[in-house]
Amino acid sequence: MPRHTPPRPGRPARARSRFAFALALPLLLAACGTAGGASPQDAGPPRPGGTLRLGISSNPDCVDPQQVSTNASVNVGRQLVDSLTDQDPKTGAITPWLADRWTVSPDSTSFTFHLRSGATFSDGSPVDAAAVKTSFDGIKALGAKALLGSSYLAAYRGATVVDPATVRLDFSQPSAQFLQASSTMSLGVLAPAAFKHTAEQRCQGTGLIGSGPFVFTSLKPNQNIVLSKRTGYHWGSPLWRHQGEAYVDKIDFRVVPEPGVRSGSLTSGQLDAITDVQPVDEPQFSGNGFTEPVRPNPGIVFNLHANVTRGVLADEKVRQAVSKGVNRPEVTSTVLTPNYKPATSILGSATPLYTDLSKELAYDPAGAQALLQSDGWVPGPDGIRTKNGQRLSASVLFSAVFNQNQSVLELLQQQLRKIGFDLKIELHTNAEVTRLQQAGDYDFLWYNVTRADPDILRQQFSTKTNNRSKLPADNPLDASLTEQSATVDAAKRKPAAEKAQRTIVEQAYSIPVFELTQVLGVGPNAHDVGFEASSRLQLFDAWVSAS
Amino acid sequence: MKGFPLLRRILQAVVVLWAAFTLSFVILYLLPGDAVLTKLGSAEGGPSASPAQIAALRAEYGLNDPVIVQYGKHLLAALHGDFGTSVATGDDATHQVLTALPPTLAVSGLALVLAIVFGGGIAVLGTFTRTRWVSQLLLSLPPLGTSLPTFWVGLLLIQLFSFQLRLFPALGSTGFASLVLPAVTLALPTGAIIAQVLAKSLQTQLAEPYIEVVRAKGASRRRVHFAHALRNAGLPALTLVGVVAGNLLAGSVVTETVFSRDGLGRVTAAAVTAQDVPVVQAVIVLAAFFFVVLNLAVDLVYPLLDPRVSVRKEVPAHV
Numbered sequence: 001m002p003r004h005t006p007p008r009p010g011r012p013a014r015a016r017s018r019f020a021f022a023l024a025l026p027l028l029l030a031a032c033g034t035a036g037g038a039s040p041q042d043a044g045p046p047r048p049g050g051t052l053r054l055g056i057s058s059n060p061d062c063v064d065p066q067q068v069s070t071n072a073s074v075n076v077g078r079q080l081v082d083s084l085t086d087q088d089p090k091t092g093a094i095t096p097w098l099a100d101r102w103t104v105s106p107d108s109t110s111f112t113f114h115l116r117s118g119a120t121f122s123d124g125s126p127v128d129a130a131a132v133k134t135s136f137d138g139i140k141a142l143g144a145k146a147l148l149g150s151s152y153l154a155a156y157r158g159a160t161v162v163d164p165a166t167v168r169l170d171f172s173q174p175s176a177q178f179l180q181a182s183s184t185m186s187l188g189v190l191a192p193a194a195f196k197h198t199a200e201q202r203c204q205g206t207g208l209i210g211s212g213p214f215v216f217t218s219l220k221p222n223q224n225i226v227l228s229k230r231t232g233y234h235w236g237s238p239l240w241r242h243q244g245e246a247y248v249d250k251i252d253f254r255v256v257p258e259p260g261v262r263s264g265s266l267t268s269g270q271l272d273a274i275t276d277v278q279p280v281d282e283p284q285f286s287g288n289g290f291t292e293p294v295r296p297n298p299g300i301v302f303n304l305h306a307n308v309t310r311g312v313l314a315d316e317k318v319r320q321a322v323s324k325g326v327n328r329p330e331v332t333s334t335v336l337t338p339n340y341k342p343a344t345s346i347l348g349s350a351t352p353l354y355t356d357l358s359k360e361l362a363y364d365p366a367g368a369q370a371l372l373q374s375d376g377w378v379p380g381p382d383g384i385r386t387k388n389g390q391r392l393s394a395s396v397l398f399s400a401v402f403n404q405n406q407s408v409l410e411l412l413q414q415q416l417r418k419i420g421f422d423l424k425i426e427l428h429t430n431a432e433v434t435r436l437q438q439a440g441d442y443d444f445l446w447y448n449v450t451r452a453d454p455d456i457l458r459q460q461f462s463t464k465t466n467n468r469s470k471l472p473a474d475n476p477l478d479a480s481l482t483e484q485s486a487t488v489d490a491a492k493r494k495p496a497a498e499k500a501q502r503t504i505v506e507q508a509y510s511i512p513v514f515e516l517t518q519v520l521g522v523g524p525n526a527h528d529v530g531f532e533a534s535s536r537l538q539l540f541d542a543w544v545s546a547s
Numbered sequence: 548m549k550g551f552p553l554l555r556r557i558l559q560a561v562v563v564l565w566a567a568f569t570l571s572f573v574i575l576y577l578l579p580g581d582a583v584l585t586k587l588g589s590a591e592g593g594p595s596a597s598p599a600q601i602a603a604l605r606a607e608y609g610l611n612d613p614v615i616v617q618y619g620k621h622l623l624a625a626l627h628g629d630f631g632t633s634v635a636t637g638d639d640a641t642h643q644v645l646t647a648l649p650p651t652l653a654v655s656g657l658a659l660v661l662a663i664v665f666g667g668g669i670a671v672l673g674t675f676t677r678t679r680w681v682s683q684l685l686l687s688l689p690p691l692g693t694s695l696p697t698f699w700v701g702l703l704l705i706q707l708f709s710f711q712l713r714l715f716p717a718l719g720s721t722g723f724a725s726l727v728l729p730a731v732t733l734a735l736p737t738g739a740i741i742a743q744v745l746a747k748s749l750q751t752q753l754a755e756p757y758i759e760v761v762r763a764k765g766a767s768r769r770r771v772h773f774a775h776a777l778r779n780a781g782l783p784a785l786t787l788v789g790v791v792a793g794n795l796l797a798g799s800v801v802t803e804t805v806f807s808r809d810g811l812g813r814v815t816a817a818a819v820t821a822q823d824v825p826v827v828q829a830v831i832v833l834a835a836f837f838f839v840v841l842n843l844a845v846d847l848v849y850p851l852l853d854p855r856v857s858v859r860k861e862v863p864a865h866v
Contacts, residue, residue, distance in 0.1 A: 055718075059817065061636045070589055144587065144600035151596075200637025221636070221643065222809040222817075223720060256718055256807045261705055265717045268710040399588065430588030431580025431822060437588075438598065 044527070046242070050544040051250040052526060054537075055262045055274035059222045059255045062203035065185040065210070066139050069147045074185060075275065075537040076225055076253055081188025081210035084113050084132070086237035087180060087452055087533035089295075092352025094179050097237040098127055098189060098211070104488050108174040111182070115165045119235040121191035122215045127235075129167035133159035134192045136169060145199050151459060152181035174486040176493065177455030180352070184452075184534060188212070211235070213246040213540045225253040240540050241528065247543035259403075263521060266290070272526040272544055275537070277519040278403060279337045289524035294339045295531040296515040298351035299451035300460060301343040302408070304396055304444040304511040309470045313394055313443055317375040318421075319508035324368035325419040326412060328361065331514050335407045339519050343512035346457065346504045350515075350535065353454045353490065353497040357505050361512060368419040377420065385420035395424035398446035399433045402516065409446060412513070440470060448516045452533045454497040458485055461504065469509040477503045556846075560839040567835035568625060568828060572618055575824050581610050582634035585821045608634050621828065630832075631825035635817070640825035643814060644833055650720045651810035654729045654802065655795040661734035662791070666741030667784070673742075674749045675772050686746055692739025697798055701732040701805035718807035729802040736798065737791050744787050748780040755779075781852055789842040796834055 058072040065077025086097040099113035119127040136159050139149040155171040162168055171178065181187055190202075190210055197207030205216045205225075213236060214227040229246045236243055254271060256262040263281040265271045267290075277285065277292065285292045304322070306313045313319055328342030341349060344358040377385035377392050385392040398405050406427065413423045423444075428436070436442050445468060449456055458481040460466050463473055471477065480503065483496035504510055518535050525545045532538040580588075583605045587596055596604075605611050609620065624631060630640040666689070673685035708728060709717035719725050752758065753776050761775050799812030811830060818826035 059813070144596035144604045147587065147596055150600065198637075200632065203637040220809060221638075221646065222803070222813045223807075254718060254807065257804050258702070258807070260702060261717055261805065261807060264705065264710045268713060268717070270709070270717055401589070429580060429585065429820070431582075431585035434584040434588035435580050438584075438601070 046247055046528065046541075046543040047545065048245070048247045048543070049249055050546070051252055052248045052529075052539065052542055052544055053252045053254060053270075053272045054529075054539075055254050055256040055265060055271040057255075057259070057262065057276040058257060060225065060253075063205055063216065063219060063225060064190075064199070064202040064208055065188045066135075066149050066190065067142060067146050067199060067203060069186075071276075072255075076227070077188070078185040078532070078536045079214040079227055079251065079539050080208065080212045080216055081185055081190065082119065082127070082212050082235065082237075083184060083188050084182040085179070086239050087183040088239055089350075089531060089533040092452060092533065094183055095237065095239055097183070098132075098235070099182075102179075104179065108176045108178075108486055108488055109171045110168060111171075111178060112162065112166060112168045113182075115167070116235060117165065119211050121193075121209050121211045122230055123191055123193050123209050125191055125193065127189060127211050128164045129161040130164070131192050132167045132189055133161055134195055135189045136187070138190070138195045139187065142199055146186065148184070148186040152178060152184070152187060176485050176488045177453050177458075179488045180453035180455075185536065214251060217250070222255055224255060227251045227253075236540060240538075242541060246540045248539070251539055251542075266521050266523055269523065269525075271523070273520060273522045273529050273542075275518070275520055276403075277521045279335070281521075282337050282339065282519065285521040291522045292339070293520045293522060293529060293531070294517055295535045296341055296348050296350045296517045297448065297450045297535045298348050298354075298453075298533070299456050300346060300447075300449045301348050301512045301515045302402070302446065302448040303343070303346065303513055304412075304446060305460070305468050306394075306444055306509055306511070307440065307442055307468070307470050308509065309440075310443045311394060312390065312392055315375065316507060317371050318377070318392065319511070320506075321368040321371045321375075321419060322416060322421055323361065323505070323508045323511045324364040324371065325416050325421060326511060326513060327363040327365075327415050328513060329363070330415070331408055331411055335404055335411050336514065337519075340517045341515045343514050345501050346510055346512045347454060347501060348515045350533075351452060351454060351456075353484075353494050355498040355501045357501060360502075360505050365419055372420060379420050383417065383420060384422045391422060392420055393422035393424065394443035395426050396444035396446050397426050397428060397433055397436055397442040399428055399430050401430070402448075405446065408513070437468075444511075450516070450534055454493070454500070455485055457481060457497075457500050457504070461500075461509065471509070476507065477509070556843055560836075560843070563839055564832055564835050567831050568622065569618075571828050571831045572621065572824065575822055575827060576614055576617075578822060580822060581605070582822045582824060583608060583610060585823075586635055589821075608632075621824070625828065625832065630829035633818070633823050633826045635821040635823045635826075640823075640829040643826055644811065644829040647809055647811045647814040648833070650808055651796070651799050651803070651812060653720075654726055654733060654808070654810065655792070655799060657726050657730035658733035658737060658795055658798075659788075659792070661730055662738035662741055663788075665734070666738030667745055669738075669742045670745035670749060671772070671777065673746055674753065675768075689739040689742040689746070692735050693743070695735065697732055697736060697801045698805060700735055701729070701802055704728045704732060705805070720808040720810070725806075725808070729806040729808060732805070733795060733798050733802050737794055740791060740794075741784055741787060745780060745784040748783045749776055752776040752780045778852060782849070785845055785848065785852065789838075789845045792841050793834075793838055796837075 056072050060073035060076050062068050062073055063076050065081050068074055068077050082098050084099045085094045088095055098115055098119055100116040102111060102113045104111050121127060139146050140153050140156050143150055155173045155175050157170045157172050160168045194202060194207045194209045202208050205219045208216045213230055213233045215230050217226040217228045219225045229249050233245045259278040259281060262274045263284055266274045267284060306319050308314055332340045332342050344356050344361060345354055347354045372385055377387045380386045396409060409425045413425060416423045458465060460468050461477055462481045463471055463478055477500060480496045480499040484493050487493055520529060522529050527543050528541045530538050530541060609617060628641060633640050633643055669685050669688055673682050676682050705717045708714045715728050716725050758771060758776060761771055799810055800816050803810045803812040815830045
């Protein structure tokens, strides 16, 4: 009779899994070091043709540039449409694109654009004043479906076709920001035929007809989005490096959610370029034929936005102490990488009319402690300060829209503990954050907003708009926010914008921390993958070497 | 009822589908927030939309109706195969789910084949071989297989076979080559379970008295093992296939993310995160449907393996 010895699964399994780990580790390490044997190619002259395979980190729910607001989607949408104007990424100046010149009424309520001739939509219809009007009316009608666009057009009253090449847009209140907004893809112009389709259809690419250098070709959810070069395109922005058609025949946006797979696919040549390179993956792309284009996002930096009606944050000295207690360079050098900049104002350094307030935002733990001490906050038994039985504590509300949010906030928590401040970290879903935000039920909000115009401060701080600080009607900030919105003249706007930034930082209505930065990985075959002024991808000049 | 076991099964299936639909609706409703808030909140910096705009959007998606009215509307439309429009993408929910189905079925199908072939093979060889160390080695593989995290295995396979050896693509769902790595990843835990259960029941069967009888009648070792023990040991393993199909679907959430593939797993994960009720319900009802059909199929196959079981009559307590 045969005997069957029952196997003892537990022990050998554990031993072997340890063995597998031991086997795999060197493999992983080796993979980190290799550049996949790729050798740098000659960078030029640019060669037309080929497909740019670009790995993006999340699935764009929608590809209509007028409706999208997530990072993955804007990079796709930007390529499909032209805007009335363009914005110089270096200077922030507004420059011609579909409009070759424009005039603005003295009170910034009326904008007249003179359109260039010869531009057409991909269905052959002309880009004329009537089309521009249809497009702007269409964005306004989208309401909350066009989050960005509808905020730019909050005061939009309507458009008037002056003649086929001239269109006037009117606003019910001074809207200096609109000039910059007219350069964004959110206000990119779609053909009248596009508005015969529903907003949902345009989201999925049906009837998505623009005049941009690329046309929508296909969309497979969670897979890829393919755009093709628009043949005969010759009305590009004069800011671009070349004129005429785009170089690459096709852009294949591949959705690759797992960061390690994204960077590995780039090093092994399965992709030509990737977005959202994680801090841990960055070293793979320095030297060895790979490049790492970076650009900080303009707009409001990642910040602890204080609700001044809540608990200890009502005390201005407490907020100022928190600002002094935050070691910004430590955030970028430990949790992030040197590609990210410590905040030097509430606005990012790439924002037009940004003011350098790095002195005011220097790390000063001694100053913070002195300020709290003089304000009557004394250290309790657990190191957290108290005053009249109240603990020096506030919570911060955030969602995981940026991967490193949690680690950054944990570091801030440690830093603030040193001055006796207890920062509680509350991770919530997007929906929950939205709900609490709308209800005003928060101490600190943690977020950033991309916008290449200082008017974003008015959006978030003014008592007439979002008023995220819950400021009272008589506050030292509103006046300068309104003033900067009243004129497009940069020289006149600058003092008001500077005053607003100063007030926010000095009153510590918000505690700026670091600038969100776009970090790309570009393989040896891809070239000139660049950014426009809002730090969205501009792929018109991108080209790929013959492999 | 007794005369129509099939009819009863179908009625049961309908109840299961309804329960899945209702339960998922209730759970999603009980979660804080809703699809509109999630959609608006996914924009960086949060919504700049006014409360009036938000209200308009919620009205458009019917989120302002009383919950019972929402439920009724959804149920009525679902009976016609219409689960509504996805709030997140604006796409038809049924269409979205049906588009995502083929890539998932392809990977799961291949994974199931691999799991049965390799899992079954290991169990049979592990119990058949007379070399003790081979047997021990083979039979210790399944516990290893179940304990390795799928996520990690997937990344490891990509690292080795795609980034290093460049044999298979790391991403995409086009072509057979793109199926291999995800299917292997998915097959590993499934195959391990099949191997464990089959090996165990083979061992049990081989210790039964009837094996002694067969052996006494002069049957070869091979015949004893394959024609007699395996046939009886196959029953519990077959029951398992029904359960395992559910695991494959759940596992596809991980493999589809790691391998950048489209499929039900990705759609489900995204829809749950976005509280996109129409899509979640379409997925759940579809999954419940598969589950019911597969288990029905398994039940129908039983009699072929075991003549004592019949669909016609209830399984008697004593044979």
